[in-house]
Amino acid sequence: MDGTAKKRSGTRLERNDRLVRLALLVVAFSAVSVLLVITVFIVGQGTPIMFRYGLKSFLTGTRWYPSENLFGLWPMIVGSLYVTVGAMVLGVPFGLSCAIVLTEFSSKRLRSIIKPVIELLAGIPSVVYGFMGVVILVPFIRETFGGPGLSVLAAAIILGIMILPTIISISVDALQAVPPTYREGSIALGATKWQTVKMVLLPAARSGIIASIILGMGRAIGETMAVIMIAGNAAKVPGSLLDPVRTLTSNIALEMGYAAGEHRQALFATGVILFIIIMVLNTVANVTASRMKGAKK
Amino acid sequence: MTRQRFACLFLALAVALLAGCRGGRSKNELTLAGSTSIQPFADKWAEVFMERHPGFAVNVQGGGSSAGIQACKSGACEIGMASRELKADEADLTKIVVARDGLAIIVHPSNPVRGLKVAEVKQIFSGDLAGWQAFGGPDKRITVVTREEGSGTRGAFQELVMGKTRIFSGAITEDSNGTVREIVAHDPAAIGFISLGLVNSQVRALALDGAAANDANILNGSYRLVRPFLFVSRGLPTGLAKEFIDFVLSDEGQTLVREEGLLPIR
Amino acid sequence: MRINPRAEQAFVRAVLWTLTAITVLILVYIIVFVLRKGIPALSWDFLTKNPVDMGKGGGIFSTIVATIVLTAGAILIAAPLGVGTAIYLTEYTWEGPVTRIIRFGAECLAGIPSIIFGLFGFILFVTKLRFGWSILSGSLTLAFMILPTIIRTSEEAIKSVPPVYRTVSFSLGGTKWQTVTRVVVPSALPGIVTGVILSVGRSIGETAAVIFTAGSALRLPTSIFSSSRTMSVHFYILAREGISMPNAYGTAAVLIIAILAINLLTYYLMNRFIKKYS
Numbered sequence: 001m002d003g004t005a006k007k008r009s010g011t012r013l014e015r016n017d018r019l020v021r022l023a024l025l026v027v028a029f030s031a032v033s034v035l036l037v038i039t040v041f042i043v044g045q046g047t048p049i050m051f052r053y054g055l056k057s058f059l060t061g062t063r064w065y066p067s068e069n070l071f072g073l074w075p076m077i078v079g080s081l082y083v084t085v086g087a088m089v090l091g092v093p094f095g096l097s098c099a100i101v102l103t104e105f106s107s108k109r110l111r112s113i114i115k116p117v118i119e120l121l122a123g124i125p126s127v128v129y130g131f132m133g134v135v136i137l138v139p140f141i142r143e144t145f146g147g148p149g150l151s152v153l154a155a156a157i158i159l160g161i162m163i164l165p166t167i168i169s170i171s172v173d174a175l176q177a178v179p180p181t182y183r184e185g186s187i188a189l190g191a192t193k194w195q196t197v198k199m200v201l202l203p204a205a206r207s208g209i210i211a212s213i214i215l216g217m218g219r220a221i222g223e224t225m226a227v228i229m230i231a232g233n234a235a236k237v238p239g240s241l242l243d244p245v246r247t248l249t250s251n252i253a254l255e256m257g258y259a260a261g262e263h264r265q266a267l268f269a270t271g272v273i274l275f276i277i278i279m280v281l282n283t284v285a286n287v288t289a290s291r292m293k294g295a296k297k
Numbered sequence: 298m299t300r301q302r303f304a305c306l307f308l309a310l311a312v313a314l315l316a317g318c319r320g321g322r323s324k325n326e327l328t329l330a331g332s333t334s335i336q337p338f339a340d341k342w343a344e345v346f347m348e349r350h351p352g353f354a355v356n357v358q359g360g361g362s363s364a365g366i367q368a369c370k371s372g373a374c375e376i377g378m379a380s381r382e383l384k385a386d387e388a389d390l391t392k393i394v395v396a397r398d399g400l401a402i403i404v405h406p407s408n409p410v411r412g413l414k415v416a417e418v419k420q421i422f423s424g425d426l427a428g429w430q431a432f433g434g435p436d437k438r439i440t441v442v443t444r445e446e447g448s449g450t451r452g453a454f455q456e457l458v459m460g461k462t463r464i465f466s467g468a469i470t471e472d473s474n475g476t477v478r479e480i481v482a483h484d485p486a487a488i489g490f491i492s493l494g495l496v497n498s499q500v501r502a503l504a505l506d507g508a509a510a511n512d513a514n515i516l517n518g519s520y521r522l523v524r525p526f527l528f529v530s531r532g533l534p535t536g537l538a539k540e541f542i543d544f545v546l547s548d549e550g551q552t553l554v555r556e557e558g559l560l561p562i563r
Numbered sequence: 564m565r566i567n568p569r570a571e572q573a574f575v576r577a578v579l580w581t582l583t584a585i586t587v588l589i590l591v592y593i594i595v596f597v598l599r600k601g602i603p604a605l606s607w608d609f610l611t612k613n614p615v616d617m618g619k620g621g622g623i624f625s626t627i628v629a630t631i632v633l634t635a636g637a638i639l640i641a642a643p644l645g646v647g648t649a650i651y652l653t654e655y656t657w658e659g660p661v662t663r664i665i666r667f668g669a670e671c672l673a674g675i676p677s678i679i680f681g682l683f684g685f686i687l688f689v690t691k692l693r694f695g696w697s698i699l700s701g702s703l704t705l706a707f708m709i710l711p712t713i714i715r716t717s718e719e720a721i722k723s724v725p726p727v728y729r730t731v732s733f734s735l736g737g738t739k740w741q742t743v744t745r746v747v748v749p750s751a752l753p754g755i756v757t758g759v760i761l762s763v764g765r766s767i768g769e770t771a772a773v774i775f776t777a778g779s780a781l782r783l784p785t786s787i788f789s790s791s792r793t794m795s796v797h798f799y800i801l802a803r804e805g806i807s808m809p810n811a812y813g814t815a816a817v818l819i820i821a822i823l824a825i826n827l828l829t830y831y832l833m834n835r836f837i838k839k840y841s
Contacts, residue, residue: 014738020739021740024651028651031645075466125798131802222677228472235466244467253678253771254472255445255446282670286667328780340616340781344615356696357781358696358779
């Protein structure tokens with residue numbers, strides 16, 4: 001073993017390694033600082049006005065007239081809530097049914113056709129969904145139920161459709177993650193397929209299904225373009241399903257272009273609120289999802 | 298070997314970036330931003346201007362009058378487009394009137410109501426009168442459609458029709474003339490306001506206080522909802538901006554204006 | 564009253580299948596509707612000419628170019644940053660509170676509504692940094708938007724590489740860098756590529772963040788400081804303002820076909836890699 005030769009090649013490799021490690025550190029640092037900049041910027045721009053204006057009047061004020069410095073977000077908070085809840089009420093039953101049928105009641109061939117279709121639909125731009133709403137759903141609601149058609153109902157239906165791929169694919173994963181022994185044991189005890197699903201599989205996959213619902217909720221809350229096209233954007237608490245409604249995200253989009261000074265800060269503050277909502281939803285989803293992984297072991 | 302590949306990629310990236318980077322915005326590019334009322338006309342002007350002056354690019358953005366004024370102030374664009382008068386805190390900008398436009402109150406073509414008093418329009422938009430029956434129309438609730446607060450069209454409407462009264466919060470809010478027109482065109486119970494120059498066969502403009510909404514009545518003063526189309530800039534316009542504005546104010550530019558349904562400045 | 568389990572199953576099966584059928588029908592109907600109305604509007608001219616008269620006439624060439632440039636820009640910025648960060652976080656650091664905070668932060672940012680990124684990009688790039696409405700502002704904003712997702716999916720992909728691969732590589736005398744580039748990253752590649760391609764799909768369909776940063780100018784972009792309109796934005800404006808329904812459908816059809824193609828590409832690549840490495 002030639003000592004000097006080994007030392008030379010060893011140092012060169014080590015030096016490369018260190019260089020690479022440094023380069024990657026720089027890269028990671030830049031990326032993390034990007035994430036930090038975004039967070040700090042939004043929070044920094046948005047929080048001062050929340051306290052200056054008064055957190056209570058900001059969140060519960062019912063009048064949003066920026067030209068008069070009135071920043072009551074309540075109609076939009078309620079709007080986001082109604083529309084999201086509506087989307088869940090519609091999306092979850094359909095999505096779950098689809099997931100159950102896909103995993104338990106359909107043949108492999110059928111599954112291999114339907115699953116890709118659903119995943120492809122997850123990529124359709126939201127403006128296309130919004131457009132379908134404008135062209136088909138809004139006139140239908142207006143002619144059948146009355147009102148302008150641009151309504152909570154329209155937004156709830158379209159959002160419900162939009163979150164279907166999310167709920168379906170994650171629930172399918174959750175159901176497929178249940179060990180086959182659960183199914184086999186249940187059938188061996190004489191249960192029908194549905195009894196197995198109802199009493200064994202669904203409880204076992206509960207965490208994953210809940211995670212899918214929460215992620216679907218996150219998507220519904222964050223949706224902007226489709227909602228702007230079909231919800232009517234009236235800054236008033238909707239009195240019925242057929243009334244127009246404005247969500248937190250639509251509020252930002254409608255006013256962003258020209259907001260200045262306090263108005264702009266109010267929009268950032270809306271962003272902070274959305275940030276907090278998403279953080280809470282994500283934490284809950286993570287906790288339930290990790291319980292799912294834990295149960296798998 | 299992978300290191301060489303990375304180095305090549307880096308180099309290619311750097312070259313591409315530098316090629317695109319002309320040290321800030323090019324002197325051959327002009328950006329107009331603002332009123333959605335002016336946007337289609339500005340686009341037309343830009344099209345013709347670019348045919349005359351190849352090598353120059355004129356970009357037209359929407360966003361609404363207030364957005365355009367803001368953008369001009371902050372330097373995001375060279376010329377802001379506003380379809381309302383400037384407010385006190387915007388007075389430091391240079392303003393040039395490039396056309397005049399009527400403000401039309403539009404309804405669905407099937408609506409039997411042909412005209413209203415301005416005071417009645419005010420009542421409708423403030424939420425005080427909710428049904429078409431009060432005006433001889435069908436027994437339906439009025440769908441009130443308005444623009445976002447930063448809109449120049451809304452600003453003009455607020456000034457000329459509403460005065461100090463707020464537009465009620467239950468009104469459907471959209472962010473461009475085109476969208477308002479689309480909604481009114483498809484909802485028999487809707488009412489909204491758009492630029493007179495953008496009224497087409499899909500909607501009907503109401504007569505106000507007896508005067509039909511057309512250029513003749515604007516010129517003779519019987520139709521009173523008129524607002525200026527302004528181009529604003531920081532300081533006096535120079536370079537490409539000045540050339541473009543000169544073109545718009547020229548005979549040719551103004552003829553285009555008349556052809557498209559606006560009122561020229563003279 | 565005890566319900567016969569077989570009857571209950573038959574009933575529930577009927578309900579579930581009905582709901583599923585409705586779901587699938589709705590989803591398929593959307594694609595078919597747009598394609599049926601949109602494909603007739605497609606022609607060589609439509610794809611190669613620029614829009615005329617606010618989009619009433621002409622084609623959508625400038626929007627196609629804008630979409631490609633904007634998305635490419637975003638990926639070129641975010642992919643190296645994201646994958647590099649993921650590699651660093653998983654291979655070069657230990658699992659501590661710092662990495663967990665970064666991961667949580669990335670997950671939250673991945674779920675933030677895109678309009679917030681649009682707001683951020685508009686204020687920072689368009690206004691404060693004076694880039695104006697431009698491809699530069701748009702690409703940077705999109706890059707920021709997809710960065711958290713790329714970090715997360717790359718991290719998951721790298722972490723799922725069995726540790727034994729690394730051990731074997733080290734025992735054969737490989738350095739850390741050699742292990743990473745020749746063993747870990749190639750086996751994590753399907754997952755990484757999926758994350759990148761998902762982000763591409765998201766960027767193409769993104770409208771809110773793009774309108775406020777890249778603007779909506781109809782001209783063919785001439786430099787990265789030009790404003791330009793992507794296909795999604797063009798579709799949105801055409802559809803909302805009723806400028807030209809046939810062209811709107813045509814644009815939507817092009818969008819959907821592009822995204823379908825990208826998704827199919829993902830499947831194909833993933834299957835190839837799985838075959839190659841299993």
